Amino acid sequence: MIKKVQRFGKTLLLLSFVAMLLIQSGCGFKDIDKRIFVLSIGVDHTDNEETPYRVILKLAVPSGSVKQSGTEYTYLTKESESLSTAIRHLKTQTDKELDFGHAKVIVFGEGILHHELKEIMDFFIRRRDIQMVSYVGIGKPSAEKVLKAEPESEMAGSHALFNFFDQNGVESQLIVTSYLFDFRRRVFGNGIDPIMPVLSTNEEKKRIDINKALIVNDENKTVELNQKQTAVYNLMSNNFERYDVRVKNDDQNFTVAIDTSEVNFQIQVDSKQQPIIKMDVEAVGIIQESDRETDFRKLQDYSEAASKTIKKDLTEVLKMFQKEGVDPLGFGLRYKSTRLNNNKRNEEWQELYPKATFEVNVNALIKSTGVIE
Amino acid sequence: MPFKNRKSDVEVELEWLINELKPSSDILHKPLRLDDKQAELVYIKSVVDGAQLQQIVIKPFFELASEQHVEAYLKSLPNQQEFTSKEQVLLELTKGSVVVKLKDELLLFEIKKVNTDTVRETNIEPTIMGPQYALSEDLATNLNLIRQRYHKPSLTVETMEIGKKSNQSLAIIYDEEYVLDGVLEQIKSQLESLDEPVVQTSTQIQRFINNQKRSLIPIMMMTERTDRVVYNLAGGKVVLLLDGSPTTIIAPAIFWDFMTSMEDNYGMYWVTKFSKFLRYLGLFVSLILPGLYVAATSFNPEVFRVELALSIAGSRIGVPYPSFIEVLFMLIFMELLTEASIRLPKAVTGTATTVGGLILGTAATEAALASNIIIIIVGAVAISTFVIPINEMSFAIRFMRYLLLLAATLAGLAGLTLGLIGLLMYVANRDSFGEPYFKIFFKKKQAETRVKPS
Numbered sequence: 001m002i003k004k005v006q007r008f009g010k011t012l013l014l015l016s017f018v019a020m021l022l023i024q025s026g027c028g029f030k031d032i033d034k035r036i037f038v039l040s041i042g043v044d045h046t047d048n049e050e051t052p053y054r055v056i057l058k059l060a061v062p063s064g065s066v067k068q069s070g071t072e073y074t075y076l077t078k079e080s081e082s083l084s085t086a087i088r089h090l091k092t093q094t095d096k097e098l099d100f101g102h103a104k105v106i107v108f109g110e111g112i113l114h115h116e117l118k119e120i121m122d123f124f125i126r127r128r129d130i131q132m133v134s135y136v137g138i139g140k141p142s143a144e145k146v147l148k149a150e151p152e153s154e155m156a157g158s159h160a161l162f163n164f165f166d167q168n169g170v171e172s173q174l175i176v177t178s179y180l181f182d183f184r185r186r187v188f189g190n191g192i193d194p195i196m197p198v199l200s201t202n203e204e205k206k207r208i209d210i211n212k213a214l215i216v217n218d219e220n221k222t223v224e225l226n227q228k229q230t231a232v233y234n235l236m237s238n239n240f241e242r243y244d245v246r247v248k249n250d251d252q253n254f255t256v257a258i259d260t261s262e263v264n265f266q267i268q269v270d271s272k273q274q275p276i277i278k279m280d281v282e283a284v285g286i287i288q289e290s291d292r293e294t295d296f297r298k299l300q301d302y303s304e305a306a307s308k309t310i311k312k313d314l315t316e317v318l319k320m321f322q323k324e325g326v327d328p329l330g331f332g333l334r335y336k337s338t339r340l341n342n343n344k345r346n347e348e349w350q351e352l353y354p355k356a357t358f359e360v361n362v363n364a365l366i367k368s369t370g371v372i373e
Numbered sequence: 374m375p376f377k378n379r380k381s382d383v384e385v386e387l388e389w390l391i392n393e394l395k396p397s398s399d400i401l402h403k404p405l406r407l408d409d410k411q412a413e414l415v416y417i418k419s420v421v422d423g424a425q426l427q428q429i430v431i432k433p434f435f436e437l438a439s440e441q442h443v444e445a446y447l448k449s450l451p452n453q454q455e456f457t458s459k460e461q462v463l464l465e466l467t468k469g470s471v472v473v474k475l476k477d478e479l480l481l482f483e484i485k486k487v488n489t490d491t492v493r494e495t496n497i498e499p500t501i502m503g504p505q506y507a508l509s510e511d512l513a514t515n516l517n518l519i520r521q522r523y524h525k526p527s528l529t530v531e532t533m534e535i536g537k538k539s540n541q542s543l544a545i546i547y548d549e550e551y552v553l554d555g556v557l558e559q560i561k562s563q564l565e566s567l568d569e570p571v572v573q574t575s576t577q578i579q580r581f582i583n584n585q586k587r588s589l590i591p592i593m594m595m596t597e598r599t600d601r602v603v604y605n606l607a608g609g610k611v612v613l614l615l616d617g618s619p620t621t622i623i624a625p626a627i628f629w630d631f632m633t634s635m636e637d638n639y640g641m642y643w644v645t646k647f648s649k650f651l652r653y654l655g656l657f658v659s660l661i662l663p664g665l666y667v668a669a670t671s672f673n674p675e676v677f678r679v680e681l682a683l684s685i686a687g688s689r690i691g692v693p694y695p696s697f698i699e700v701l702f703m704l705i706f707m708e709l710l711t712e713a714s715i716r717l718p719k720a721v722t723g724t725a726t727t728v729g730g731l732i733l734g735t736a737a738t739e740a741a742l743a744s745n746i747i748i749i750i751v752g753a754v755a756i757s758t759f760v761i762p763i764n765e766m767s768f769a770i771r772f773m774r775y776l777l778l779l780a781a782t783l784a785g786l787a788g789l790t791l792g793l794i795g796l797l798m799y800v801a802n803r804d805s806f807g808e809p810y811f812k813i814f815f816k817k818k819q820a821e822t823r824v825k826p827s
Contacts, residue, residue: 018779018783029671029672029695029782030671031670031671031689031695031696032669032670032671032674032682032685032686032689032696033686033689033690033692035674035686037674037679037682037683037686039679060679060683062683062684062686062687062690063687063690099674099675101673101674101675101682102674102675102679102682104679129675131675159679162679
């Protein structure tokens, strides 16, 4: 009998302990309405070297009915000597817990790029609640202006910047998507350079344009790609399979919409003097626009013309990369990884890259003229 | 026959029987006499069918010419019972037998009056296809129902009495050819060692003989469907049928049995696969949804889409209590509603569910006691609980989700995952009469229910 009571007592004790745990509001248990979600983080450079970082947080303020009133945004800004002190100060500006779980876009102001990228990025890598699948971009004229832009097409509850990058919303060959984990890899590793989309906004802050990209090389030198170069980069890096080519023939001008493509490259270093970077492009598409009548019997000719144009486009961009000394496609990485390590492959490549020649093989196939004849 | 040819003994026996039953007012001791024919009847009026007694015993007694004729007639009656001991006779009298003293002999006849032999429509496990009638509350009728659906000489029915005081008859039904001997023996020995004064329903047996003092998941399956009984008999299972109970229990039963509806055998292949998928989906929804809500709102809002996080945050504006109290509050109300609609008379149930479900739900969100989303979740949980075809399992699942809710409240998604693993381990650890409870049957049915090697 006593034993029974003892056992029962033990269970009761255990249960009451567990029950007590429920009333303890630990740091882990914070209800969703006691948190405020940071949607995007901007880092700008101030001219003051004492407090060089200007951190902007875009916060979503949920309202009772998302459908009717939509989500409102609010912004917190702080200048500080480091990102973490800035965040710490920003925390005191709101009554709720800042939750970085949904901070999926990180925008760096153009000015900050003169600083060591590793240093700026470190904070985002270390913080466990910022996801490594966040998107990284460059804000023009400043990160703050980009974050504060509220495009008119932005709907309630969905953040426009997310839609640009996550391929659920808009898909475009002009948008380079750079994830934080990939960005980190490119910054720390040598042989491949970080590339980021450029987000630019106009004065009225009613629009965000993303159609350019920016490459930062190891010496912190930045190279901005124009729209065409961005599209070519997306094609070459297999980021985006679609590509529009304007083919200018002697007799006929037409535009080919490539919808499937695959790009491979090899590096051949037979003689140390002349390394060859061979690039094979397979592309399949249809004619989208033409100034003359098209003839389906001449598809073969059209394909050849398109191949030629694509080859020209690609070679131009590759030569530009080489001239500027940037390597966003990772030729150096490929060189290192396909040769036995001797601890100086990187230096070797630095010497070889400027001397390399490009051999681009394009096999474009136009499946149809795009009209029913 | 120990009482034969010992005149004084027979007298004494009869005397003893009457004395044992005496204080009851419905005991009848009736001597019959005509010319040189004599007999005595002893029976309990309230359990014996009077008209039948009149028809098959009393009337022939007066019509037949001599005592020899009467004796020959009575001894040829099909409802004559064996006489083993006076205690047995006493017991049989309470069940509706009649003792006839003829010459120097006591004869026992079963002339029961049964008012519970109406076969009811299925109401615990209704289906669209398949038999629409379930069982009755009378053992003989039920045995008839089962035998009429399973015509096989190897079908064996053994009867025994359980309940130290109530002495209910219990039938153990199995197919001699397919039954697993180990299971049968284990069930029999456990039933024999059962020490309970009163056993009322077959489900009670399952609670008494599952080897655990406190059990959560059923290891025997309760069913009222004769097609399920037959299906399981053919699969080599043992069916227990208690007199006075409209449900049978089937052993051994493993987890997947509880997720099967009889309609799975009747419908089209893809249709039944789809409904099976729905059922398992319902199982998971009703298990984890409340916990998932707490985990997602209070620990890991980053796991789901930002739109969802904002919409939950928006709908929680003004809700005074933390998410787990909110969930618990609504779940408990839902459970109360379920309980109430089981207990209430059928006519009132509709009103109760409408008032409870609709008005309470809307009012709770209006009053900002609960968020809109929790109403959806509780609704989804309530519906999906009922998708599980066997009631006992759905009640067990109903309980389990509070454990998962607790785990999620303590440690978020990690806790929920751990809790699920824990439940999985608990279930996998159990067995039903030697059959692993979570065994996955990947062989064909024929291979799994093989014929016993003889």
